[in-house]
Amino acid sequence: MKVCVCMYETTNCKVGCVCGGWSMVLLEHGMGCLSQPGKPMTLHHSTMYRKSKPIVLCTGNKNKLKEIVEIFGENFPYKVDNQDIDLPEYQGEPEDIARAKCELAAEHIRGPVLVEDVSLCFNALGGMPGPYIKWFLGKCGTAGLYKMLDGFEDKTAYAQCIFAYSSGEKESTVKIFDGRCEGIIVPPRGPTNFGWDPIFQPNGYSETFAEMSIDVKNTISHRSNAIQKVKDFLLQGNH
Numbered sequence: 001m002k003v004c005v006c007m008y009e010t011t012n013c014k015v016g017c018v019c020g021g022w023s024m025v026l027l028e029h030g031m032g033c034l035s036q037p038g039k040p041m042t043l044h045h046s047t048m049y050r051k052s053k054p055i056v057l058c059t060g061n062k063n064k065l066k067e068i069v070e071i072f073g074e075n076f077p078y079k080v081d082n083q084d085i086d087l088p089e090y091q092g093e094p095e096d097i098a099r100a101k102c103e104l105a106a107e108h109i110r111g112p113v114l115v116e117d118v119s120l121c122f123n124a125l126g127g128m129p130g131p132y133i134k135w136f137l138g139k140c141g142t143a144g145l146y147k148m149l150d151g152f153e154d155k156t157a158y159a160q161c162i163f164a165y166s167s168g169e170k171e172s173t174v175k176i177f178d179g180r181c182e183g184i185i186v187p188p189r190g191p192t193n194f195g196w197d198p199i200f201q202p203n204g205y206s207e208t209f210a211e212m213s214i215d216v217k218n219t220i221s222h223r224s225n226a227i228q229k230v231k232d233f234l235l236q237g238n239h
């Protein structure tokens, strides 16, 4: 922990973010901190952001958002905002879908954006439903998805999460981060609040994603594996 004294009047705040009498001031190394003018500032990670544009996470899925925020954690030094924009999703390979979704989001936001696209891939079906899982889940439900594997001995599957990041600058290339979790497809068990969680049992566990605590899911999931790569990339000064 580090203690400094805030030198800036609220109106002179270098970063310009004023919130309820507290102001965001610029510190060395481009870090910002919330403090009142003239008062000592205590730098807690949760109130400390690097001086940069917020990254806009474009997703309309509240469950995803909750997990992403938890996995990034309090120490993540960039501000992440959410926009619930319904972006069209192309057909194709998961990576191409995420890339196209990210390019559309960057065009819309005109700044740094992050999107993610999730696939659930059954090995017996050559990776299908894959990126089309949302539509299969909507039409067949979790029980129907399990039944799709009735005629196959092989119930193995993997969950794949692809994050795509764009700085939003013209000519910038989209960066892709792929995270996976291997498991098996089982008859639905556990709460039904998030997608296909009730039928996915990760390898090495006797519970489905739906049955385990969110903390356990967030340490082993496709999403946490992908986010670790996103974090490493951004923390290397790429934002």
Ligand SMILES: O=P(O)(O)OP(=O)(O)OP(=O)(O)OC[C@H]1O[C@@H](n2cnc3c(O)ncnc32)[C@H](O)[C@@H]1O
Pocket: 058, 059, 060, 061, 064, 089, 116, 117, 118, 119, 133, 134, 135, 137, 194, 195, 196, 197, 209, 221, 223
């Ligand atoms: O706005 P976006 O981010 O696209 O959100 P979405 O709900 O449309 O999500 P996807 O396009 O990635 O489709 C993936 C489907 O898989 C579901 N899903 C995503 N992550 C999941 C997870 O960790 N556990 C269970 N289901 C998940 C999700 O609810 C969708 O039905």
Ligand SMILES: [Mg+2]
Pocket: 089, 134
């Ligand atoms: Mg979607």
